[in-house]
Each structure stands twice: as C-alpha cells, then as structure tokens.
Amino acid sequence: MTAALTQSTGPAHTRIYAYGAARGENAVPNDDLVGPIDSSDEWIRQRTGIITRMRANAETTAIDLASDAAAEAISRSGVDPELIDAVIVATISNPKQTPSVSAIVADRVGANPAAAYDVNAACAGFAYGVAQADALVRAGAARYAVVVGAEKLSDIVDPTDRSISFLLGDGAGAAVVGPSDFPGIGPTVWGSDGSKADAVAMNHTLVEFRDGLAPWPTLRQEGPTVFRWAVWEMVKVARQALEAAGIEASDLAAFVPHQANMRIIDEFAKQLKLPESVVIGRDIETTGNTSAASIPLATHRLLEEHPELSGGLALQIGFGAGLVFGAQVVVLP
Numbered sequence: 001m002t003a004a005l006t007q008s009t010g011p012a013h014t015r016i017y018a019y020g021a022a023r024g025e026n027a028v029p030n031d032d033l034v035g036p037i038d039s040s041d042e043w044i045r046q047r048t049g050i051i052t053r054m055r056a057n058a059e060t061t062a063i064d065l066a067s068d069a070a071a072e073a074i075s076r077s078g079v080d081p082e083l084i085d086a087v088i089v090a091t092i093s094n095p096k097q098t099p100s101v102s103a104i105v106a107d108r109v110g111a112n113p114a115a116a117y118d119v120n121a122a123c124a125g126f127a128y129g130v131a132q133a134d135a136l137v138r139a140g141a142a143r144y145a146v147v148v149g150a151e152k153l154s155d156i157v158d159p160t161d162r163s164i165s166f167l168l169g170d171g172a173g174a175a176v177v178g179p180s181d182f183p184g185i186g187p188t189v190w191g192s193d194g195s196k197a198d199a200v201a202m203n204h205t206l207v208e209f210r211d212g213l214a215p216w217p218t219l220r221q222e223g224p225t226v227f228r229w230a231v232w233e234m235v236k237v238a239r240q241a242l243e244a245a246g247i248e249a250s251d252l253a254a255f256v257p258h259q260a261n262m263r264i265i266d267e268f269a270k271q272l273k274l275p276e277s278v279v280i281g282r283d284i285e286t287t288g289n290t291s292a293a294s295i296p297l298a299t300h301r302l303l304e305e306h307p308e309l310s311g312g313l314a315l316q317i318g319f320g321a322g323l324v325f326g327a328q329v330v331v332l333p
Contacts, residue, residue, distance in 0.1 A: 008140030014133070015184020017079060017144075017176040018333050020072030021300040022065045023287060024056035024154070024170035036160045044166055049262020053169035053288025055154045062093045063101050065172035066150035067108040069296070073146060074109055077176035077333075081110035084176075085142035088132055089118050090125025090149045090292035092321070093156060101150060111146065122200070123258045123320025124190070125149055125292030126173070127327060130316075131188035133177035144178040149292035156202070158218040164200075167261070168219070169288025173296020182331075186245030189237050190326035199225045200321035219321075230264045234319050235271040241315060241327035252278045253312025254302055254332065258319055259284035259294035279306055291320060303332060 029052045030041040044050055056065065066089050074081055087109075089102040102116035121128040129147035136142040150172035157165045177185070200221040204214035238257075242249060249272050257265050262284055269280055281298030290297060295316050302309060309332050317327035 010138045010140035011179035012138070013180040013183045014137045014177055015180035015182070016330055016333050017178055018073050018076035019296055019300040019303060020069040020074070020076065020174040021297050022068035022072070022172045023297070024054040024065070025060065026055050026057065027052045027286070028055050030166070033159065033166045037162045037166060039162070039166070047263070048167055049282070049285055050167065050288055052286050054171055054286070056152055056170040060152070061095055062091055062150045062152040062172070063104050065152065065170065066091070066101055066105045066148045066174070069150065069172035069174040070105050070109050070146050070148050073174040073176050079144050079176055079178060084111040084114050084144045084146055086133065086136050086145040087111055087114050087116045088129040088145060088147050090121060090129045090147070091118055091151060092120055092122055092291060093152045094118060095155070105148065109146070115142070121292070121324045121326070122322060123260065123291045123294065124318035124322070124324045124326040126295045127188065127316060127318040128190060130175065130177065130185060130328060130330070131190060131326060134185040134188070137177060137179060144176060146174060146176055148172055148174040149294070149296050151291045151293050153219065153291060156217065156219050161218060161220060163223055164219055164221045167289040169290045171287060171290045171293045171297050173293045173300055175296055184331040186241065186329035188326060188328040189240040189244055192322050192324045194322065196225070196229065196323045198222070199229070199323055227261070227264060229323065230260060230319055231267045231271070234317060234325060235268060237325050237327050238268070238272060238315060238317050241317065241329055245329035247313060247329060249273060249278070250275050251313055252315055253309045254279045254281065254314040256281040256295050256298050256302065256314055256316045258317065259287065259289055259298055260320070261289070279309060299332070
C-alpha cells in the first residue's frame with residue numbers, strides 16, 4: 001500500500017494588507033509627443049483623457065520600479081519580509097527574457113528565498129497576480145505574497161505610432177496579500193480570447209530584429225476593436241465579478257478599472273449604473289496607461305486622496321493584450 005501524502009492547507013480567507021507605488025521620474029505633457037504623430041494636445045485629451053504621462057529615466061528599469069513599489073507595500077503592511085513566501089511580478093517589459101523581474105525584486109526587498117515568478121498577462125496582469133496570491137495563501141503554499149504590476153512601456157514605444165504610443169507611461173504598483181479573519185478578496189472572473197491576439201500586440205519579434213529583418217519591436221493596437229471589446233464584453237465580466245462576490249454595484253466604495261482610456265472608464269461606469277457615491281480611479285489623467293501597473297497605481301492614489309475608502313469594497317478589472325481579462329472585488333486596506 002502506498003503511503004498517504006500530506007497536502008497543505010492554509011487560512012480560510014485572505015485580504016490585501018497595503019499598497020505601494022512608484023512612478024517614472026518625468027511628467028511628459030501631450031505637447032511633447034504631438035509632433036511625430038501630427039496631432040494636438042486637444043485631440044489627445046478628448047480621445048483619452050490624458051494630460052501628462054509619467055515616464056522613467058533611461059537608466060531606470062522595470063525592475064527598479066517594481067522593487068520600489070514592493071518595498072513601500074511591505075513597509076506599509078507591517079509584514080516581516082522574511083515571512084513573504086511568494087513574489088509575483090506582472091509585466092510585459094522585463095528588459096531580459098530571463099532571469100525574472102520577480103527573483104531580483106524578492107532579493108532586493110529582503111524576501112529571499114521566496115518563490116518568485118513573472119506573469120505576462122499585460123493589462124490584466126495585476127488581477128491575475130491577486131487571484132494567484134489569494135489561492136497560494138489559502139492553499140498553504142505561502143504565508144504572505146507580494147503582487148507587483150510593473151512596466152517601463154517607454155522602452156517599447158514608437159513615437160510616430162498613432163495607435164497607442166501617446167497613451168503609455170512607466171510605473172509600478174504593488175500589494176501585500178496575506179491571511180485574514182474575513183473574506184477580503186472575492187472570487188476572480190478571468191479568461192482569454194486568443195482569437196483577437198492581433199488587436200494589441202508587438203509589431204515584430206526579437207528574432208526578426210536580430211536578423212535585421214525588422215526594426216526594434218514596439219507595441220501597437222487596433223483602437224476601435226479594443227474599445228468595442230472593452231466596453232461591451234468587459235462590462236459583462238465586471239458584472240460577473242460583482243455577482244460572484246455576492247454584492248451589488250451600490251455596495252461598492254470604489255471602482256478601479258484598468259487605466260486604458262478615460263472614455264472607456266466613463267462608459268464602463270455608465271453601463272454598470274454606478275451610484276454617485278462610488279469613487280472611480282482616474283489615474284490615467286496624469287500617469288498614462290501603465291498596463292499591469294495601472295490598477296495598483298490607481299488604487300494607491302485613491303487611498304492617498306480618499307483615506308475614508310479604507311475598509312470599503314473595490315471592484316477592479318484588468319483587460320488587454322492576449323486578449324486577456326481578470327476581475328475581482330477586494331476590501332481596501
């Protein structure tokens with residue numbers, strides 16, 4: 001007879017303890033970008049709601065931004081870094097294909113030898129990371145986990161591209177997830193649609209670049225396709241996340257969608273019939289679209305500007321290249 005295996009189990013509930021943030025060092029106004037795309041400050045504001053976006057210095061990497069955000073989240077959480085057993089970094093802008101951003105971040109923040117891995121789920125990456133951290137802690141695979149969304153998108157921008165270049169910013173946001181006496185992270189509604197893989201994608205491969213067959217790969221998008229998908233399909237996902245959490249839109253204190261475009265955010269709020277009392281994250285106005293970093297950066301800002309939201313419920317939803325999506329309701333720390 002085979003010996004019986006032991007399987008680990010953890011606490012019944014988890015919650016987010018604290019957030020941390022790091023933004024690129026430079027505020028880049030629309031006027032600095034309009035020349036190569038033959039546009040105007042007014043056009044960008046009307047189409048996207050962006051006034052400035054934060055971009056990092058040339059020598060600052062996504063790893064640096066991720067480390068700073070994670071360090072702040074850990075410091076604010078009061079959790080000893082040695083108790084952090086997992087570091088998950090969601091990013092599409094690791095400057096190297098290996099090693100992972102997460103392993104370096106884990107070492108820098110004092111969590112070594114935590115399990116560390118990167119998630120490539122673009123703008124849904126942070127929501128994916130929270131889903132995994134919640135599952136790891138409740139399964140007993142980690143006591144505490146740090147989830148980071150970190151991007152230096154200015155590295156993969158073509159200044160002459162009218163589809164996405166003027167949207168993108170640099171930054172990182174992080175959260176510490178750990179055991180809780182109450183349910184602090186609702187069920188995650190997530191998925192993908194690879195049939196729309198070309199809607200947001202790199203325009204070339206690194207192999208084509210190496211072989212001199214293409215210029216440096218940059219990010220492009222089919223704006224109208226993404227807009228329609230985000231507004232019509234993602235509203236359904238947001239509703240499913242509310243339903244899975246057993247709450248109504250009127251129970252929310254905050255709504256933090258991926259900071260893709262202000263028109264998408266406004267349309268989302270309208271479709272969800274959010275009451276006036278719900279505070280909506282609109283960090284895109286001065287930070288830009290930071291892909292995986294956008295939800296934690298927007299949440300961090302909301303908590304700084306509205307401390308009264310602490311303890312309230314927030315619906316967060318990320319969606320982007322893949323196409324991929326993820327949403328869950330969380331209790332704000």
